[in-house]
Amino acid sequence: QQQVKQSPQSLIVQKGGISIINCAYENTAFDYFPWYQQFPGKGPALLIAIRPDVSEKKEGRFTISFNKSAKQFSLHIMDSQPGDSATYFCAASYRGSTLGRLYFGRGTQLTVWP
Amino acid sequence: GAVVSQHPSWVICKSGTSVKIECRSLDFQATTMFWYRQFPKQSLMLMATSNEGSKATYEQGVEKDKFLINHASLTLSTLTVTSAHPEDSSFYICSARSGRNYGYTFGSGTRLTVV
Numbered sequence: 001q002q003q004v005k006q007s008p009q010s011l012i013v014q015k016g017g018i019s020i021i022n023c024a025y026e027n028t029a030f031d032y033f034p035w036y037q038q039f040p041g042k043g044p045a046l047l048i049a050i051r052p053d054v055s056e057k058k059e060g061r062f063t064i065s066f067n068k069s070a071k072q073f074s075l076h077i078m079d080s081q082p083g084d085s086a087t088y089f090c091a092a093s094y095r096g097s098t099l100g101r102l103y104f105g106r107g108t109q110l111t112v113w114p
Numbered sequence: 115g116a117v118v119s120q121h122p123s124w125v126i127c128k129s130g131t132s133v134k135i136e137c138r139s140l141d142f143q144a145t146t147m148f149w150y151r152q153f154p155k156q157s158l159m160l161m162a163t164s165n166e167g168s169k170a171t172y173e174q175g176v177e178k179d180k181f182l183i184n185h186a187s188l189t190l191s192t193l194t195v196t197s198a199h200p201e202d203s204s205f206y207i208c209s210a211r212s213g214r215n216y217g218y219t220f221g222s223g224t225r226l227t228v229v
Contacts, residue, residue, distance in 0.1 A: 034217070043120070043207045043220040044158070089157060093218075100211065101148065102218060104157045 003027055004092050006105025013112050019077040021108045023090035026071070030092040034102075035064065035075045038087045047088070048075070080112045116142050118210050120221025127198055127228055135193045135224045137208035143188035144210035148218070149181075152205045164191060198228040 006023045013019045025033075031052055036044035050057045050064045050073065057064045063076040077084055090105040117140040127133050137147065146165050150158040162178075164170035164185035172178045180202075182194040191210070195202055208221040 032217075036220075041205075041223065041225065043209075043223040045220065046217065049217065095216070100146065101160055101163055102209075106157045107155075109155070 001026070002106075003103035004090060004105045006090050006108060008108060009106065010109045011111070013080045013110065015080065015082060015112055015114050017080050017112075019075075019080045019084070019110055019112070021075045021088055021090070021110075022072065023074065023092075023105050024070075024072045025092045025103075027092070027094070027103075028071070029094045030103075032093045032095045033064070033066065033073050034091050035062075036089045036091065038089065038107075044089060077110075080110075082112045082114050085110055085112050116210075116212070116217070116219040118144070118208060118219045118221040120208055120224060122224060123222060124225040125227070127226070129199055129228055130197055132194055132196045133198055133226060135195075135206055135208075135226075137191050137193075137210065137221050139189050139210050139212075139219070142210075142212045142219075144185075144191065144212060145188065146211050147183075147185050147191040148209040148211075149183060149191075149193050150207045150209065152207060152223075154205075158207060161193075195226065198226070200228045202226065203228045
């Protein structure tokens with residue numbers, strides 16, 4: 001059973017547009033929701049993360065919106081740039097557990113056309 | 115910020131040989147280390163989790179005798195792929211955290227090709 005569901009699988013956006021990626025989770029014990037950016041041949045890099053007691057978090061052009069009741073969270077990339085073209089993964093974890101593993105979504109391949 | 119150094123970045127080995135991949139936390143103590151495998155255009159698949167000084171906990175379906183994980187110190191964890199075969203070719207990534215309520219830092223990954 002997939003703990004975190006991510007959509008869309010791929011996304012094409014014009015330069016300057018808004019990219020939106022959505023994720024839904026099952027386990028209400030999750031207390032940490034990060035987004036990772038991965039370029040080909042590289043490991044994932046933390047983009048932004050949120051805790052469930054906050055409904056929105058913004059860092060530069062990147063915003064996470066969090067809906068606890070719907071068990072959904074999304075990543076918004078404003079003013080998308082060609083350099084944002086990468087694969088984005090949402091994830092969730094219960095960090096208070098001894099192991100505290102991350103559960104990843106399937107990923108979204110974002111392409112930003114110049 | 116927290117940095118995890120993973121080596122080598124790529125390796126080619128002959129079928130039947132063993133390969134060791136190292137992950138070092140450079141500026142923090144990695145109490146927990148995670149090892150992932152990633153196929154092209156797919157998500158990260160957790161292989162095993164290890165706490166420093168303890169045996170690794172392997173995910174279902176992962177052969178513990180083939181993928182040996184050692185987490186002997188708070189700054190070093192290794193993954194050894196034993197008797198590698200072409201189907202073991204993949205991108206392997208480590209991740210570390212320094213305790214509960216802390217974030218996860220990923221290594222840069224190792225591309226393993228078995229010929």
